[in-house]
Amino acid sequence: KLCGVKAHEYTNATTGGMVSAETGAFDPAIIEALGLPGHLFCTLQQPGTIIGEYEGIKVVLCATHDTASAVEGIDMDEDAPYISSGTWSLLGVRTPKPITSEWSERANWSNEGGVGYNRYQKNIMGMWIVNRLRSELCPDKPFPEIVAEAEASCFEETVDANAACFLAPESMKAAFDAALSMRPQSIGDYFRCAYRSLALCYRDAILELQHNTGRNYDRIYIVGGGATNAFLNALTEKAGGKRVIALPIEATAIGNLKIQMNVKE
Numbered sequence: 001k002l003c004g005v006k007a008h009e010y011t012n013a014t015t016g017g018m019v020s021a022e023t024g025a026f027d028p029a030i031i032e033a034l035g036l037p038g039h040l041f042c043t044l045q046q047p048g049t050i051i052g053e054y055e056g057i058k059v060v061l062c063a064t065h066d067t068a069s070a071v072e073g074i075d076m077d078e079d080a081p082y083i084s085s086g087t088w089s090l091l092g093v094r095t096p097k098p099i100t101s102e103w104s105e106r107a108n109w110s111n112e113g114g115v116g117y118n119r120y121q122k123n124i125m126g127m128w129i130v131n132r133l134r135s136e137l138c139p140d141k142p143f144p145e146i147v148a149e150a151e152a153s154c155f156e157e158t159v160d161a162n163a164a165c166f167l168a169p170e171s172m173k174a175a176f177d178a179a180l181s182m183r184p185q186s187i188g189d190y191f192r193c194a195y196r197s198l199a200l201c202y203r204d205a206i207l208e209l210q211h212n213t214g215r216n217y218d219r220i221y222i223v224g225g226g227a228t229n230a231f232l233n234a235l236t237e238k239a240g241g242k243r244v245i246a247l248p249i250e251a252t253a254i255g256n257l258k259i260q261m262n263v264k265e
């Protein structure tokens with residue numbers, strides 16, 4: 001209520017499962033089925049809308065869902081796949097409209113609002129497995145040293161990084177041990193396995209994306225904390241056969257500012 005105006009912003013609303021993929025507005029059938037009062041669901045406002053003023057300064061809606069602003073912060077001319085890489089990875093692509101095919105439903109892809117486009121994307125594993133391994137195996141070791149040990153390792157076995165056993169285990173090390181036929185012998189072995197497994201899960205998601213969109217892509221943009229990991233970027237490029245463009249930037253903040261600066265009064 002910065003400017004005393006109540007508003008429902010489009011990109012954030014689309015993540016709640018109550019916006020129609022056909023109309024881009026709150027779906028009255030869903031609201032009625034849930035028994036919710038309709039007056040609470042106002043007209044959705046698009047990013048870039050001026051909704052009021054605060055002490056003489058215009059208040060502009062950004063893309064209030066952080067990934068929506070992050071995608072807008074990626075400097076790319078084409079609609080290439082992106083990964084917003086953090087604790088979890090959000091892999092997707094900008095599309096003109098939602099894709100609601102059976103294949104999308106089977107593979108758990110979602111359609112979320114963007115700034116003048118649809119974000120067709122999927123939540124997959126991210127740095128969660130790496131961070132949990134670090135907290136158990138070497139909590140005081142800097143990540144550059146961890147990555148160097150992973151690069152030096154020769155451990156070649158991988159796991160299904162998206163498997164349920166890695167979502168909330170009491171011990172991430174034990175989860176890896178149970179999923180592997182060979183026991184890692186060093187810290188570097190565990191992290192090499194984790195990084196290679198992440199690269200493979202990115203590859204598999206991109207293959208699904210290409211199948212569901214009917215397009216082939218030759219590059220992928222990575223932003224967020226994971227973009228700083230040159231080793232993982234190289235593994236991702238090798239596994240998927242796509243050129244990786246890593247942008248270690250605060251993409252969400254940049255996208256937020258970009259939307260506000262592009263406002264035409």
